[in-house]
Amino acid sequence: MKTLRTLFYLIASLAVVLTANAEQNTVLKLKDGSTIYGNIIVQRPGVDITIVADSAMFIIEDNQLHSSTSKKVKYENLSRDWKRWSLEKKALMGNANGRFMMTYDIKTKNYTFFNVVKLESPKEGFNKYFSVETSTYKFLWNDLTEIIRSLPTSNDNLYIDDEVTTSKGKTYQGTIVSQIIGKQLSIRTTNGTHIIPLEDVVETRRVSHQGSFKVNEIADYTNTLVLNNDIYKEGIILSQHYGKKSKDKYVTLLLPNGNTEKIQSNNIIEYRTKYNKKKGDIYKVGRVYVNEFLIGKAKTKNEGTKTLFVDKKVFPFPEGIVITFKSQGAKLQNDWYLVALESLSMESGGTTHGYTPEIKDSNSIRPSSTDLVDGVSSISFNYLSPGYYALVTSTGTETYIIKITK
Incomplete structure (x- = not known):
């Protein structure tokens, strides 16, 4: 011993x-x-x-x-x-x-x-x-x-x-x-x-x-x-x-x-x-996150009744997972929903993804669930088919775009 x-x-x-x-x-x-x-x-x-x-x-x-x-x-x-x-x-x-x-x-x-x-x-x-x-x-x-x-x-x-x-x-x-x-x-x-x-x-x-x-x-x-x-x-x-x-x-x-x-x-x-490390907020006020990744506001341009998305890079998510958007505060407790985008022609002669008022109405997808936990609001969408989708709100022009892949 x-x-x-x-x-x-x-x-x-x-x-x-x-x-x-x-x-x-x-x-x-x-x-x-x-x-x-x-x-x-x-x-x-x-x-x-x-x-x-x-x-x-x-x-x-x-x-x-x-x-x-x-x-x-x-x-x-x-x-x-x-x-x-x-x-x-x-x-x-x-x-x-x-x-x-x-x-x-x-x-x-x-x-x-x-x-x-x-x-x-x-x-x-x-x-x-x-x-x-x-x-x-x-x-x-x-x-x-x-x-x-x-x-x-x-x-x-x-x-x-x-x-x-x-x-x-x-x-x-x-x-x-x-x-x-x-x-x-x-x-x-x-x-x-x-x-x-x-x-x-x-x-x-x-x-x-x-x-x-x-x-x-x-x-x-x-x-x-x-x-x-x-x-x-x-x-x-x-x-x-x-x-x-x-x-x-x-x-x-x-x-x-x-x-x-x-x-x-x-x-x-x-x-x-x-x-004595102070735990910072995971989700920042005013920002939107999708499946725990920060997502920036989509870049759009209007041509007549068309809303066209001109983002050069969109983070892809595989099909077969629930897509969840989160934000600090009650931001996502308003009337947010997804729109399945379609390929539209541009005046320049090319094509991109976007929607018209008619497409917005016919291709709208409502959240499968909404929540507000510990000051963080969230909305979720069950398994989506491959394609491009825009998160929009009926009360403003702010939009976000995602891509679902096979």
């Missing part, structure tokens, strides 16, 4: 606990080639790491795959992200009577992944799976090879830098963009990227990029340290100090009351991070 405990602290002493700003993307790279993108929420150096992933690519050897269960998921039952992905990648199967996507629940010796899509295998003997759904994963520390962070994206310089001091007395300020587990870290500064062996790191600190602001004034996250006596300490990690002796290994925590507290590293069993 003593040997295992000593090994744990040895591994932990060679790990820099990385905390990113909420807008910084973090990538976990595993030894098997898997890559996971998101925000780290729990770190137990030497044990495991937990990440809330926005997307992930898993590479699994045949001999590591314990089970794989396939499922046919109707397009209409897919999550928003999978709907977009399935259309962009043309991953839907089926026909005019309905479309679906194949997903899998897979299990290995240490992990279980739900609702992933199987992609073309990179090489024989391996399986490749992909996910775009927000999911929480926990990975064993020994399976990690690298933690990568993106550079801050704030335009007003209100973000937090990393500062690294080495045993050679050098200090670097910038962003720790990579940590190769147990070996080295890389910090990007204004004059380049510096690679520092972990055994040379004396201290890492979090400092305001803009000196006139304090770290706690701009931090968009909160750290919680879980101690081995079941005590929880909440605040912001200001620094981590490393050394050969236990007394030289400690964390400085900025408490909510503005005071700081030094906590010995060997008393910490878990580092947690809660991000």
